[in-house]
Amino acid sequence: MKKSLIAFTAMAFLFTACGNNESTTTEDNSATTEEVAPSENDATEADTAAADDSEVAELTIEGNDAMQYNVKTLEAKAGQKVKLTLVHTGKAPKSAMGHNVVIVKQGVDVDAFANAAIAAQANDYIPADKEGDIIAHTALIGGGETTSVEFTAPAAGIYDFFCSFPGHHGMMKGKFIVE
Ligand SMILES: [Cu+2]
Structure with a gap:
């Protein structure tokens, strides 16, 4: 009826x-x-999407106004797609308390890189002549901002990461562990 x-x-x-x-x-x-x-269709689509996403290592790290990251290690598998997200949880502007994450190749002298970065303010503290040292780096951000970078994880090994804002790499550093 x-x-x-x-x-x-x-x-x-x-x-x-x-x-x-x-x-x-x-x-x-x-x-x-x-x-x-038609709810079965929706479930199937969601499952497919989840399977695709699981191939990407979604890593998140926070930086704060006290010049600290919230983690000491980041992990991925060799050859894996990585989406690295940096969240600045503070309030200070980029000019005073800017943060990034720079992951460098093995054997790179982190202190030398950081010293060169001091003169590279115009390039967000990424020294142009040391870009060959870098595996990946995020943008430089200030309080309340978030940024992401996508890259492919290198060969298995342990790599240094740090913030290249002047004076930060002594405290803001860690190890990128690739299995
Ligand atoms: Cu920093």
Whole structure:
């Protein structure tokens, strides 16, 4: 009874509002909207999306106004896609308490890199002549900001990461562990 009433209403609407060409399509739409079924489809889509995401190592690190990261290590697998997100949880502006995350290749002298970075303010403290030392780095951000960088994890090993804002690398540093 209910269905035929809906069909009738749809037909009546179509008769007054639309031409013959569209009548079939519109009828189908009103029929599917009425059924209380199609949740299985949604579940399947969600599962597929989750499977794709699991291939990416989503890493998050925080920096604060006390010149600290919240973690000492970051981990990924060799060759894995990595999405590294830096969250500045403080309030200080980038000019006073800017943070980034720079991951460098093995054998790089972190102190030498950091010293060179002091003169590279115009390039957000990434020294142009040392870009070859870098595996990946985030943008430099201030309080309340968030930034992400995506890259491919290098060969298995332990790599240094640090903040290249002047004076920060002594406290803001850690190890990127690739298995
Ligand atoms: Cu910093």
